[in-house]
Amino acid sequence: MLIEKVMLDTRPLKDxxxxxxxVLGFKERESEENQLTIEAGRSTITFQKVEEGNPFYHFAFDIPADQFQVAKEWVKARTPLLKEEDQDEVAFEHLQACAFYFQDPAGNIVECIARRTAPQSDxxxxxxxxxxxxxxxxxxxVDAGQGGEVLERLNLIEREKRPIRPHLLNxxxxxxxxxxLLLLEPGRKWLFSDQMAEVYPVTAVLKGRGTAYVGxxxxxxxxxxxGGV
Structure with a gap:
C-alpha cells in the first residue's frame, strides 16, 4: 500500500x-491561495486552511535506512526535536526501525522513521x-471498531491481524x-508529545485501492x- 496523497486541515497556513x-526547504508543488502542497518522495501532503479550531495530526516520513543519524542532525539544525524522558530518538526493535520527532507551527507531530528494511540512500x-x-x-x-470495519473494504486490516483495540493504536x-493508517480513538497520548489524539477531518488517497476519510x-x-482492490 502506498499513501499517495494526504489532505489535512490547518489554521496557521502562512506560518x-x-x-x-x-525552514525545511520543501518545494511547493501547487500554488493555491488557501492551500499548501508539499512533496515527500512518492507522497504528497496538502494542508488546507480553515478558520476555526486548531487541527493537528500525527504523520510519519520514511527516511533512508542508512541515514538516520545524519537526518536527525540535519533536522535538529533547523527545528527543535521533541523529547520523551530526555531522549530525542526511539528504537522500535520489533519493527527494526528508529525514529525522531518534531512539531510544526500547527502542532502536527511529525515523525521521521528509518526502517532497516527500507531502501538505503543513493x-x-x-x-x-x-x-x-x-x-x-x-x-x-469516534469509533475505531466502525473504522476498522469500513477500512476492510479497501483490504486494510490490522498489521498483526488482531481485532481492533479501541483504546490502542491500530x-x-x-x-x-x-x-x-493509524486508527485510534480520541484521548491517547501521542509519543514524544504531551498532546492527546483528537478527531479532525483527514483524507488519504491509497494508490490502487481508493480513498479513506475521517469526516x-x-x-x-x-x-x-x-478497478477494484
Whole structure:
C-alpha cells in the first residue's frame, strides 16, 4: 500500500508555508491561495486552511535506512526535536526501525522513521529530497471498531491481524508494505508529545485501492478504486 496523497486541515497556513518551504526547504508543488502542497518522495501532503479550531495530526516520513543519524542532525539544525524522558530518538526493535520527532507551527507531530528494511540512500548527502514517502497517517475516529470495519473494504486490516483495540493504536495495512493508517480513538497520548489524539477531518488517497476519510462527525468512510482492490 502506498499513501499517495494526504489532505489535512490547518489554521496557521502562512506560518506553515514559512516552516515547510523556508525552514525545511520543501518545494511547493501547487500554488493555491488557501492551500499548501508539499512533496515527500512518492507522497504528497496538502494542508488546507480553515478558520476555526486548531487541527493537528500525527504523520510519519520514511527516511533512508542508512541515514538516520545524519537526518536527525540535519533536522535538529533547523527545528527543535521533541523529547520523551530526555531522549530525542526511539528504537522500535520489533519493527527494526528508529525514529525522531518534531512539531510544526500547527502542532502536527511529525515523525521521521528509518526502517532497516527500507531502501538505503543513493550516496547523496541528506536533504529534504531524501524523504521517501508518507508511511504513517493518523486516523482518529469516534469509533475505531466502525473504522476498522469500513477500512476492510479497501483490504486494510490490522498489521498483526488482531481485532481492533479501541483504546490502542491500530496499524491498518500490510506489515510487509510498511505503510499504515493509524486508527485510534480520541484521548491517547501521542509519543514524544504531551498532546492527546483528537478527531479532525483527514483524507488519504491509497494508490490502487481508493480513498479513506475521517469526516466532520469523526466517522470513517471510504471510496473504493473503480478497478477494484
Amino acid at each position: 506553515m508555508k514559512h516552516f515547510y518551504e523556508e 550516496g547523496q548527502p541528506f536533504s529534504i529530497e531524501s524523504l521517501q514517502k508518507v508511511s504513517e497517517m493518523s486516523f482518529v475516529a 496499524f491498518m495495512g500490510e506489515k510487509e508494505d510498511e505503510s499504515f 466532520e462527525g469523526g466517522l470513517v468512510s471510504v471510496e473504493e478504486w473503480e
